[in-house]
Amino acid sequence: MVYVLIIIFILLAVLEIPGLIHKKLWGELAAVLVFLTIGFTLSLPLVLGIKVPSPNNGIKYVITTIAQKIGR
Amino acid sequence: MFHKTGQILSRLIKQWSPNKPRPAADQNEPLSSSIQVNLNKISSVFANASDLVIRQLQIGTREQTEAFVVYLDGLVEKTIVNDNILEPLTLELRQAQANGGVSRKRVLALIKKQVLSVGQVKEATTVQAVIDAVLSGETVIVIDGSAVALVANTRGWETRGVQEPPTESVVRGPREGFTETLRTNTALLRRKIKNINLKLETMKIGKQTKTDVCIAYLKGIVNDKLVEEVKRRLAEIDTDSILESGYIEQFIEDAPYSFLPTVGNTEKPDIAAAKLLEGRIVILTDGTPFALTVPYLFMEAFQSSEDYYSRPFYSTIVRWIRFTAFFLSVFSPAIYVALTTFHPEMLPPALLISMAAAREGTPFPAIVEALGMGVIYEILREAGIRLPKPIGQAVSIVGALVIGESAVTAGLIGAPMVIVISITAIASFVVPAISDVTAVMRLILTVMAGIFGQYGIMMAVAGILTHMVSLRSLGVPYLSPLAPTNIPDLKDVLIRAPWWAMSTRPRVIGWHRPVRQKFHLKPEPPSDTNRDRT
Amino acid sequence: MLEDGRITDRQFMLLIIVSRLILSLTYLPALNSPPENQDVWIAGLLSFPVHLLLAVPAYLLAQRFKDRSIIQSAELILGKTGKIIGALYVWFFLHMTALTLRQLSCYLTSVPYPETPAPVFIIVTALFAALAVGYGVETICRTGEIMTPVVMFSIFVVIILIAKDMDLKALAPMLEKGIAPVLHGALTIAARTVEILFVTMLLPYLNQPGTAKKAMAWGIFFFIFFFTIITVSIITTFDVEQAINRTFPFFSTVRLISIGEFLERIDAVHLGIWILGLFIKISIYYYLTALGAAQLFNLQDYRPIVLPLGTIIVSLSVLQAENMVELREFTSYKVWTWYALFFITFLPLILLVVAVLRRREVQAR
Amino acid sequence: MKRQLIAIFIISVLFATSGCWNRRELNTLAIIMAIGIDKAPEDGKIKLTTQVLKPDEIKAPAATGGQGSPKGxxxxxxxxxxIFDAYRNATMQSDRKLYNSQTKVIVISEEMARAGVRPILDFFDRDHELRRLSWLLIAKGEAKDIIEAEHEQEKIPAQAIESLVTASGATSMAVTVNLHEFLKMLANKATDPFASRIEIIAEEETEKKAAKKPKPEESQQNGPRKRMRLTGAAVFKDDKLAGWLNRPETRGLNWILGKVKSGIIIVKSPKDENQYVALEIIRASSKIIPEIRDGQVTITVEVEEEGNLGEQMSDVDLTTPEYFDSLERRQATVIKNEIAAVLRKAQKEWGTDIFGFGDAIHRKFPREWKKLEKKWDTEFSQIEVKVKVISTLKRFGLHTAPAGTKRE
Known part of the structure; x- marks a missing residue:
């Protein structure tokens, strides 16, 4: 599965990057690289089976604590 | 505006005219005043052309002038050449000279104005012009001492008469169809629309074939930008040959990668005229009875000319039958596959029991059955089309027997699958204009249904739908008037409104002058007072 | 210009309807929000003014900066701090996309495809949505224009077919718990309408920006209309006790349809329409994510970042929640209402106040 | 171009990864038509009897002719x-996966029902395959016998049971309760549920002897042939079976609920007390009107009925105003008696509110209900129920005097 993931990301990079370099769209290139990196770091643990804490838990925590404080 | 367009057009035509890209000097050079030089040149250009006729003659009695007439045998009307060109040149000119006498210098004007009894006579000054004229079936008269040749229109070749087109036969409505001859086709259009605003601009496309292509539009109704766009696209075609309108279609269409056609075609002048009157542009190509129409919208496939000739109620029903047939033809194998392999719970109990009974003991999964039967069906269809009619029928009978009977009795496939494929096949003939589109859609949907069931179908629909709405035909959204929704235009899509209610042209196309007729044209029967009381 | 498509006010309205309505056809968390009894439909009706109230800051902000999305105008108003707010919005749209995808896959793996791994649906749907996003906002809106009437029509058909099983007595007694929980319910329903933010993002692309107010109000109105008849049909067929126990209330209702032995099991049709509607919702949020990110980074084209963003969306969607219980908990009124409210009303309000104080207007353009 | 590439990529990935996740060809499914639930002899276990469709037999009805009709x-x-466990255990006997979505009938044995049905029914509502539209029946005796019983007319006995239930409107002496309605009643705080009662009646020996062509194989193998019959209703107290209603009592229940569709009311002829008159019920409706006065709950049940004179066996012309009035009164009395019978059983014997009286009070008097709710179980037996029957006769058929009467 890890290999499939890597292949997918390489494929995406190959699809996107050459065109951007050709058109000299450096901003886009940076954005693409940043997003691909984030995507890869998020999906790699998922594929490896490592638990990643959901951002929802954090949001839930913040909201419930605020709600409790207001409720008091 | 139009004047400007004309200028642009003429400039464009000049650009395409084949002598420009060709640097060969000898062809562009003017005619010589020596007849011998001209004769040599022409006969050398046409070397090995066995159908070329060069008739040398001496005209006049007192001052005999050398001249020759040149034409291509088979492309000219022989009687015209004989009676109206050769005979006057040889006989009448002699008489004219006998009466008054003509100087050598004036002989050309005399011939042009008095002698030739042919409708259209032009002058040619270059060798290339002479060659082009001869190639297109005209007769060229070259006279000694004159650097100007006369070109008489004597075109006339064996043509197919105006017949009923086999692809679009009708029960009610005109039965004439376009022919392979451009001039006949333009005449057919002219006869439908007797209006000076019907513009027919001709250009030659194809370096080798030099095919005449004619852009027809109704000035004042058509969107001028569209005309310019069509001309621009045609001007960009730089190819060897245009043998059929399909060549042009593929050069000018908006979405070459799409399986959906963005250029329409028709074989019937009444349909072409109707499209013109809606503000569309018709492209006629010499050598084929198929005329292209742009812009082409998806919904046009569901409109048939007969809808407009018969009364609106049944036309509306028929239109919905076509929609139904389209959906059946696209969806039924996919739905069958999805239901039998993924969602049996969604079948009504009685149906499930009989389906299960039919599927019992068949060796292949439903998706294989569906795809296999689809392929076999396409093979049968293709075999039937290309063969002569009697053999074609035999093929379909054998096919029907083999597939319908034997395969089921042998237990190779389930009977429901045969029914599904038959429904699919028949339904796809209801909307013949896009039967190729339905085949592609069906394939996509069936494969997706085989992988994911209902979800796969819906995803495929989503993909196809987004693709369809993203398409444009010459800037007109392909799925209009559905999306973007144009409610007045739905009167000719979801229903077929009576003619008196169709007061506006399709707005996406004919926005330029939307009103087609007076409002309130609904016929009112005479009131009681006027009625004849007996 | 990042996007040169133009959308009509009708498309805008239908987009709001389908995007807000479509998840109510499955999850309908309103049944588990206060008042938690047969008065939910009254809460739905009462939510109309609440909706409008919540939409005011976003709408005024969008009107003030007609040519800018909220991400661009935040930057204009607050400078560098505005970037952070812009980033928050991009995150929110990203989160919405991921969450919606997750909800789609959760339903699909609960009912028709229990054995298929959920990420498959997430990935496939995201890929097809990426296709639509690549085509641009015009295409998404036009697809919505075709699909939304179908969705609305299908709801009507379902209501008509289920009518014989409905028992209107189940709606009595009205206002059993008094008006306060009903108003709370109205707030939770209104706070789920993240579609209010469409006006801040899509107003620059409306071909008649002046009609946005009307289109939005009508969109919300139609949503509430359908929401009400959906909740009424669920409550009257199941009774309150059973209705609030349903995981997928409206689907359970559709599954009950049985007319004369042959017109039954039409949930396949409904499922199909639901998937298409949800596809539009996912596409538009995906599009807003891509557009917002492109605006945040001042890119010239959002298309190159669609697929890279997709990888984030897919993985975020997968790690959204461990299981369905967590997902339900997060989308319940206790959490989601305040989270959404923060973005729908609170942030636009702050931006608006600052903009008014600093007198930043369209002059910058 | 890029898009095309991506599309090709997607499709190839799909092909590669699409195992057979949810693939199930129709011929790999064992389609269940009916389920019976019994207590297993082992302690605390459940015995599940399933009626599975044999598509092959349905497919070729005439092919196997000569050996009697094959079982479908x-x-x-x-x-x-x-239940789920038992399902999966059944797969060990069947070569196919048991498939639940077409289940038409769920039969629960008396023993099981007395122990409580809530634990059993959870699976049927939770599982996505089953719909809440399956008919729920309580067997007097073993559910297995019902599932095993054959039917002469239908190849699939489950379809026969379904038809029995749906056709019961002709007498209105059975209740038609599907899972959905049962669960609705079960979930309601005030209402207690009821369900159809089904039992096996052995075909009488004499009847069998009288049959001219005995089918040797079947009669020898199976012993006396079994038939199923709907015989009233099963009444629950919460989720536990409390008792049975016989057929007239069941119709009494239907009168109160307004669910009487059709049926025959037998009264004695007003002229000749030894002869019967059959009155056909054309339509009926009911209203449950709760009233609370000084904390005292009264329920008024208003039944409106309209009937026709369908048959009479006495030899007088009953189509006179006097006789007709008297017939109407007798009709009303029968209805009242039926209602009274069921009310007595429900209120006094079991104390189960199968009529939805509590619900009606809840809807009309939500404030008072809050106090009443907790003690409703005891309160229900105490409340006064007034029954008002407005019963009319409208038509008398195609002739007036009895058939073949000589004119005097």
Whole structure:
């Protein structure tokens, strides 16, 4: 599965990057690289089976604590 | 505006005219005043052309002038050449000279104005012009001492008469169809629309074939930008040959990668005229009875000319039958596959029991059955089309027997699958204009249904739908008037409104002058007072 | 210009309807929000003014900066701090996309495809949505224009077919718990309408920006209309006790349809329409994510970042929640209402106040 | 171009990864038509009897002719700790996966029902395959016998049971309760549920002897042939079976609920007390009107009925105003008696509110209900129920005097 993931990301990079370099769209290139990196770091643990804490838990925590404080 | 367009057009035509890209000097050079030089040149250009006729003659009695007439045998009307060109040149000119006498210098004007009894006579000054004229079936008269040749229109070749087109036969409505001859086709259009605003601009496309292509539009109704766009696209075609309108279609269409056609075609002048009157542009190509129409919208496939000739109620029903047939033809194998392999719970109990009974003991999964039967069906269809009619029928009978009977009795496939494929096949003939589109859609949907069931179908629909709405035909959204929704235009899509209610042209196309007729044209029967009381 | 498509006010309205309505056809968390009894439909009706109230800051902000999305105008108003707010919005749209995808896959793996791994649906749907996003906002809106009437029509058909099983007595007694929980319910329903933010993002692309107010109000109105008849049909067929126990209330209702032995099991049709509607919702949020990110980074084209963003969306969607219980908990009124409210009303309000104080207007353009 | 590439990529990935996740060809499914639930002899286990469709037999009805009609179904029995467990255990006997979405009938044995049905029904509502539209029946005796019983007319006995239930409107002496309605009643705080009662009646020996062509194989193998019959209703107290209603009592229940569709009311002829008159019920409706006065709850049940004179066996012309009035009164009395019978049983014997009286009070008097709710179980037996029957006769058919009467 890890290999499939890597292949997918390489494929995406190959699809996107050459065109951007050709058109000299450096901003886009940076954005693409940043997003691909984030995507890869998020999906790699998922594929490896490592638990990643959901951002929802954090949001839930913040909201419930605020709600409790207001409720008091 | 139009004047400007004309200028642009003429400039464009000049650009395409084949002598420009060709640097060969000898062809562009003017005619010589020596007849011998001209004769040599022409006969050398046409070397090995066995159908070329060069008739040398001496005209006049007192001052005999050398001249020759040149034409291509088979492309000219022989009687015209004989009676109206050769005979006057040889006989009448002699008489004219006998009466008054003509100087050598004036002989050309005399011939042009008095002698030739042919409708259209032009002058040619270059060798290339002479060659082009001869190639297109005209007769060229070259006279000694004159650097100007006369070109008489004597075109006339064996043509197919105006017949009923086999692809679009009708029960009610005109039965004439376009022919392979451009001039006949333009005449057919002219006869439908007797209006000076019907513009027919001709250009030659194809370096080798030099095919005449004619852009027809109704000035004042058509969107001028569209005309310019069509001309621009045609001007960009730089190819060897245009043998059929399909060549042009593929050069000018908006979405070459799409399986959906963005250029329409028709074989019937009444349909072409109707499209013109809606503000569309018709492209006629010499050598084929198929005329292209742009812009082409998806919904046009569901409109048939007969809808407009018969009364609106049944036309509306028929239109919905076509929609139904389209959906059946696209969806039924996919739905069958999805239901039998993924969602049996969604079948009504009685149906499930009989389906299960039919599927019992068949060796292949439903998706294989569906795809296999689809392929076999396409093979049968293709075999039937290309063969002569009697053999074609035999093929379909054998096919029907083999597939319908034997395969089921042998237990190779389930009977429901045969029914599904038959429904699919028949339904796809209801909307013949896009039967190729339905085949592609069906394939996509069936494969997706085989992988994911209902979800796969819906995803495929989503993909196809987004693709369809993203398409444009010459800037007109392909799925209009559905999306973007144009409610007045739905009167000719979801229903077929009576003619008196169709007061506006399709707005996406004919926005330029939307009103087609007076409002309130609904016929009112005479009131009681006027009625004849007996 | 990042996007040169133009959308009509009708498309805008239908987009709001389908995007807000479509998840109510499955999850309908309103049944588990206060008042938690047969008065939910009254809460739905009462939510109309609440909706409008919540939409005011976003709408005024969008009107003030007609040519800018909220991400661009935040930057204009607050400078560098505005970037952070812009980033928050991009995150929110990203989160919405991921969450919606997750909800789609959760339903699909609960009912028709229990054995298929959920990420498959997430990935496939995201890929097809990426296709639509690549085509641009015009295409998404036009697809919505075709699909939304179908969705609305299908709801009507379902209501008509289920009518014989409905028992209107189940709606009595009205206002059993008094008006306060009903108003709370109205707030939770209104706070789920993240579609209010469409006006801040899509107003620059409306071909008649002046009609946005009307289109939005009508969109919300139609949503509430359908929401009400959906909740009424669920409550009257199941009774309150059973209705609030349903995981997928409206689907359970559709599954009950049985007319004369042959017109039954039409949930396949409904499922199909639901998937298409949800596809539009996912596409538009995906599009807003891509557009917002492109605006945040001042890119010239959002298309190159669609697929890279997709990888984030897919993985975020997968790690959204461990299981369905967590997902339900997060989308319940206790959490989601305040989270959404923060973005729908609170942030636009702050931006608006600052903009008014600093007198930043369209002059910058 | 890029898009095309991506599309090709997607499709190839799909092809590669699409195992057979949810693939199930129709010929790999064992389609269940009916389920019977019994207590297993082992302690605490459940015995599940399923009626599975045999598509092959349905397919070729005439092919196997000569050996009598082949059975269209196959009956499988398995046990398990829960229903789901028992299902999966059944798969060990069947080569195909048991498939639940077409289940038309769920039969629960008396023993099981007395122990409580809530634990059993959870699976049927939770599982996505089953719909809440299956008919729920309580067997007097073993559910297995019902599932195994054959039917002469239908190849699939489950379809026969379904037809029995749906056709019961002709007498209105049975209730038609599907899972959905049952669960609705079960979930309601005030209302207690009821369900159809089904039992096996053995075909009488004499009847069998009288048959001219005995079918040797079947009669020898199976012993006396079994038939199923709907015989009233099963009444629950919460989720536990409290008792049975016989057929007239069931119609009494239907009168109160306004669910009487059709049926025959037998009264004695007003002229000749030894002869019967059959009155056909054309339509009926009911209203439950709760009233609370000084904390005292009264329920008024208003039944409106309209009937026709369908048959009479006495030899007088009953189509006179006097006789007709008297017939109407007798009709009303029969209805009242039926209602009174069921009310007595429900209120006094079992104390189960199967009529939805509590619900009616809840809807009309939500404030008072809050106090009443907790003690409703005891309160229900105490409340006064007034029955008002407005019963009319409208038509008398195609002739007036009895058939073949000589004119004097």
């Amino acid at each position: 179904v196959w009956v499988l029995t398995s046990t398990g700790h829960t």
